[in-house]
Amino acid sequence: MSQYGEIKCLDISTFKQVSSALYKDEGIVVLSGEKELRLISGPARVDVLILFVCTEGKFQINVNMSTIVVAEGDALLCKLNDLIDESVFFPGFQGYALCLSPQIIRECVPGDGIWKQAFRHRDKSVVQVSPEAFKALKLYGELLCLKTRAEHRRPRGREAVLSIIRSLQCELLDELDDRYSPDDEQRQRDVLFRNFIDLLVGCKVKPRAVSWYSERLFVTSKHLSTMCKLVSGRTAGDWIKEYVLMDIRFQLKYSDKSIKEISEMMNFPNLSFFAKYVRINLGASPTELRKKLRERK
Secondary structure, three states: OOOOEOOEEEOHHHHHOOOOOOEEOOOEEEEEHHHHHOOOOOOEEEOOEEEEEEEEOEEEEEEOOEEEEEEOOEEEEEOOOOEEEEEEEOOOOEEEEEEEOHHHHHHHOOOOOHHHHHHHOHHHOEEEOOHHHHHHHHHHHHHHHHHHHHHOOOOOHHHHHHHHHHHHHHHHHHHHHHHOOOOHHHHHHHHHHHHHHHHHHHOOOOOOOHHHHHHHHOOOHHHHHHHHHHHHOOOHHHHHHHHHHHHHHHHHHHEOOOHHHHHHHOOOOOHHHHHHHHHHHHOOOHHHHHHHHHHOO
């Protein structure tokens, strides 16, 4: 039997099956320690929002085809539709993960929360917090462990857990705000950029035309690209291409679909166009690239 198959989706129901989870309900799962965090594994597409906090040691995980090392005092945000791969936990690792459904995010952290802010810092998915903030995050983790064990059957247990999550979010937002305090004009650009990224990430199959996104955001393609460039240093087309190529690499590496099936799934007009697109942007034919990706450890 082939080691490749359909790429799984990790949603909140996946994590609710973890019998040893510190806490779980219809929209929240709290995992702690290496044994439980190993269950957040790929290859998979994430259909939840996950916050990892490393309190001791370090671990390594592949997110969106890039290897990320998360060390003591770091927080890592995995967002809806992120692609995750293998993880490695080094000796002495300690940490926790919050797995939150999109509905809980809207309920728990409305408005311009940490998950929205994370898109501005997408190239730096790992937030390296200050020593003071790290102490707070560590205490929040300990408090989560304490309260979740005790609150499962208490009438207000869920609200207690939500309060800790809200406080944790505020701590991380303060860290980001300390590094970035935009003026009103910049905030407007940020809103458009974040709405664009939300739209892009929310598409399992990404349209490749900038106009598709600009029409839905009620701006011109030129204005969208200009604002994206000002906010992130890259145009809208650059962002679209990055996500499309990431999806192509992920499908070629892990899916058992044929090249033709991947081409059709990603809405390329024909196999020849798809092969040319891959060769121009990734330097190899789809078949050659699939072989290289699967040989790479």
